[in-house]
Amino acid sequence: MAILALFISLFTGLRISLVSHQDFAWLSAILPQGRVHTWHFYAGILLTCVAIYFVYYYKQLKRPTHNLKLKTRYHRLVNQFGYVVLILTLATGWIRWLSNGALAINANWHYYCVFGVVLYLFLHSYIYWLEQGARLVSRLIPRKLWHKKQTWITGLVCISGAVFVYAAVLTTAGREQLTVTPLSLDTFIDIDGQALEPNWQKAQSVTVHTYGGANFVDGQTQVEIKAMANEDEVYFLFRWADPTASLQHLPLEKTAQGWQVKGHGFYQYNETQYYEDKFAVMLSETCAHGADGTAHLGPQPLKNKPKNTHSKGYHASLDGKTRDLWHWKAVRTNDMFLADDNFIGAPLKPQTGSRRYTAGYATDSHESGVYVMNWQWYSQHGVTPKRLPISPSVTKSPSEKAIGTWFDYQPYQTKHDTYPIGTLLPSVLYRSNRIEGDRADVRARGHWQAGFWTLEMVRKRDTGSTKDLRLQDNTCLWVSAFDASQIAHTRHDRPLQLAFLTP
The missing domain is CATH 2.60.40.1190 (Immunoglobulin-like)
Structure with a gap:
């Protein structure tokens, strides 16, 4: 039970971590997808109850005597290290979840503990794997344990405790x-x-x-x-x-090859630099x-729906x-x-020809006044602006004028495109000064x-x-x-x- 809860917590936690960190991106193909937050929380509760049960009955546990290697200094140190990182992982997870701001701990501590858990699993298992190979898998859950009364009592106590903790958390601390x-x-x-x-x-x-x-x-x-x-x-x-007011939004820059959208990740819809x-x-x-x-x-967390280009996930009901x-x-x-x-x-129905699928995320209906992007068709290799300023004066500082107005610009024509290299244009054009309809509630x-x-x-x-x-x-x-x-x-x-x- 502890092994199952540990690996569910680990693999769902690694998937959650990929939203913000990329250290384990190479494991993405084998990690679970979908509503992993729920499974991570359930497994964390069960693992907590198992840990508490183990600590409470530690002195009553019969220590194995047939394998002297467990008494070597190496294994004692590895097990002690494992106890520490497991306690820290559970503690930081609960503190982060329960505090919600009351304790401003570094939220990354829980993530850092994962490295300790992975290291412990490697140090604890690699010698056994060298000695026993595939037979080690069958020893993870020995069959003889299923016939012992203590096994069922332990399982019942831990599951009951997990249900109690889950109910208590949801009805008190969760609200x-x-x-x-x-x-x-x-x-x-x-x-x-x-x-x-x-x-x-x-x-x-x-x-x-x-x-x-x-x-x-x-x-x-x-x-x-x-x-x-x-x-x-x-x-x-x-x-x-x-620390800073970010007032850029994918400005268009004139280069020797033509107009380019300045971006750092926008091609995958994960811009992290030239954005507001x-x-x-x-x-x-x-x-x-x-x-x-x-x-x-x-x-691709939703069946029969398009993949997302950034591999992080979607929002959908x-x-x-x-x-x-x-x-x-x-x-x-x-x-x-x-x-x-x-x-x-x-989840919305995928649209043919659309590069970005937003699943269940959509705007309310609107009547008029919506802003538009100032390019005809996006490509990371270059774009053609929809409109150019009527007045020849343009700024090279995108933060000074991050928005253009539709009526101060004219339809793009090559003969008007005489701007020098380095010129910046806004990517956002206002068609009016306000959106109208439900979208403006x-x-x-x-x-x-x-x-x-x-x-x-x-x-x-x-x-x-x-x-x-x-x-x-x-x-x-x-x-x-x-x-x-x-x-x-x-x-x-x-x-x-x-x-x-x-x-």
Whole structure:
């Protein structure tokens, strides 16, 4: 049982680690895919119970005497090393899951412990493998143990303990609340990213420790969250550390070979350099593991669906429920004073000719005003802009003008393309100053200052859209921060649950 739980934890953990780390990418082909977060959590609970049971009854265990090699200094040291790394792995895993920001430990410690586990398995097994070869496999689970009463008692105690721990965790530690402070209907909150209103100072805050993102210090940042609500709308305030305000979005650069999209990973839809800062909020009626069961990891985690180019995975809902997703973008939506209102639903039907398959991630419907990309067809070898500036003055600093407007540009013609090498053009063109329709249900504005983003969001409690979730008590909430990255966002294991106070 311990061996089974250990290997399930190890292999699912390695798959999860590939979202942020590439040390074990060479094992990707044999690692499990899909909803591995759930199996990782179950196996971790069972392994914890087995470890506790072993420690409790350690003195009563009969030590084997037929194999003197177990008493050698080498094996004693290896076993002691194994006990230490296993305890550290379990402890760091539970601390990371339970703290959710209360203990700002380095979230990578749990990952580093995996190297110790792998080393222990190698040191512990390679001598036995040299001595016994394939016979070692049959000795991992000796048949004679199945006939012993103690084996069944041990299994029953560990499984019962795992069920108890699972139930206790889900009903208590698994449900941290975000208190929503009441707000009078006539109180005005300016969505400007400043949060200067006294009401914000009085609102209760929750801090969530997020990890696993690109470009952040150690891939981590803490997010402070506040919420207020009147009878009609719910306001959110998010604040997180980010050393720089990233305001580039795949700028077009004129080279000797023509126009190129500046990128570092964009060809695989995993840009981590020439991209804007972003922030995402996911809401759901339920609070399951792995982004409420929507995270499916691996190069092809969904049967009969296209592979993803970055091999990390997809978001999709397989239970028939829709998850609400608000996606604020520092370049593409911030000047519209909006967050992109999206959702996670059932996997979409693949479109012929489309390079990118997004599974269940899609935008709400819109009527007009959507931004467009300023290239006709993407290729990593070069692009042709859709439009060029009417005015010949262009900037070479993409952060100064990361957005162009449709009407300040004209259709691309070779005779107008006289710009010198090194010229930069924005890749984003606004067709209007605002998106309209369901996609514009979330008003938002972010402001960066002194190493921190401050982001205000507001949305109606109930928009009436089938793609939006009604905001009410016990609604589950997750947040993710992006630092100049397309998909490499931070995350946290346990969601918050909204708790509306009565006026």
